[in-house]
Amino acid sequence: MSQNPEAVVRGFFAEMSTKGCLLSSVRNWCADECRWENTGLPTAESKAAMLAMMQGFIDGYQLDHIAVDMPSIAVSGNKVLTERVDHLNKADGSTVVSLPLAGVLEVRDGKIVRWADYFDPRPFLPT
Amino acid sequence: MHDSVDKGVSQNPEAVVRGFFAEMSTPGGLISSVQNWCADACRWENSGMRTAEDKTQMLVMMQRLVDRYQLDRLGVDLPSIAVNGDKVLTERVDHLIRTDGSTVFSVPLTGVLEVRAGKVERWSDYFDPRPFLSA
Numbered sequence: 186m187s188q189n190p191e192a193v194v195r196g197f198f199a200e201m202s203t204k205g206c207l208l209s210s211v212r213n214w215c216a217d218e219c220r221w222e223n224t225g226l227p228t229a230e231s232k233a234a235m236l237a238m239m240q241g242f243i244d245g246y247q248l249d250h251i252a253v254d255m256p257s258i259a260v261s262g263n264k265v266l267t268e269r270v271d272h273l274n275k276a277d278g279s280t281v282v283s284l285p286l287a288g289v290l291e292v293r294d295g296k297i298v299r300w301a302d303y304f305d306p307r308p309f310l311p312t
Numbered sequence: 313m314h315d316s317v318d319k320g321v322s323q324n325p326e327a328v329v330r331g332f333f334a335e336m337s338t339p340g341g342l343i344s345s346v347q348n349w350c351a352d353a354c355r356w357e358n359s360g361m362r363t364a365e366d367k368t369q370m371l372v373m374m375q376r377l378v379d380r381y382q383l384d385r386l387g388v389d390l391p392s393i394a395v396n397g398d399k400v401l402t403e404r405v406d407h408l409i410r411t412d413g414s415t416v417f418s419v420p421l422t423g424v425l426e427v428r429a430g431k432v433e434r435w436s437d438y439f440d441p442r443p444f445l446s447a
Contacts (some may be wrong), residue, residue, distance in 0.1 A: 233433060301403070
């Protein structure tokens with residue numbers, strides 16, 4: 186696997202877009218101490234917490250994969266800044282919700298150590 | 313704010329974005345920062361809010377924010393910035409500050425600015441909009 190930060194981020198999102206690969210994408214591309222921050226939602230403070238949170242999304246939305254459109258990406262050192270539209274898809278290909286967002290991923294030694302996404306969280310919050 | 317001396321520098325996308333935020337952080341500089349650094353056709357997009365489709369609409373929207381919060385300036389922390397061509401991606405904390413120096417609230421966000429010919433042509437910020445939507 187490449188150590189290059191942009192290649193790591195692209196690899197991570199490519200695996201996440203693959204059917205049934207949400208948990209494996211976290212296992213394969215994130216460091217044990219990775220932080221996963223989402224505006225308005227609790228932060229996952231480690232890979233174990235990330236996996237539990239991802240499993241919660243899978244169970245809560247019958248989520249199968251996340252198709253990622255990425256209109257913008259720019260790199261500064263070990264930080265990769267992305268503008269994206271994430272499509273949360275079920276196994277039958279239907280979309281639960283599409284989120285326009287921007288996110289920062291930090292990569293060290295070929296692993297993601299911080300994944301911070303900024304977006305309007307209201308689709309995930311109780312009304 | 314940017315005179316003819318640094319016009320050469322201000323064509324650079326990162327320098328334009330830094331100049332724009334520097335002016336926005338200056339007391340009373342919110343309206344002039346839009347006037348001086350944004351193209352006439354600039355789009356201003358904010359998560360969960362209406363998009364301003366040109367500079368005229370941006371100025372109306374900025375004036376509305378100024379009036380609603382007695383806003384004087386935006387203190388901008390910029391922990392991350394990265395450039396790809398004419399796009400400048402920023403991770404920021406924007407502090408909405410009143411004339412008396414008090415902070416209305418602080419917004420953690422990530423934003424994309426596109427610069428052409430030394431002017432901001434698109435300013436898209438992604439954040440949790442709930443503080444702006446409450447009464």
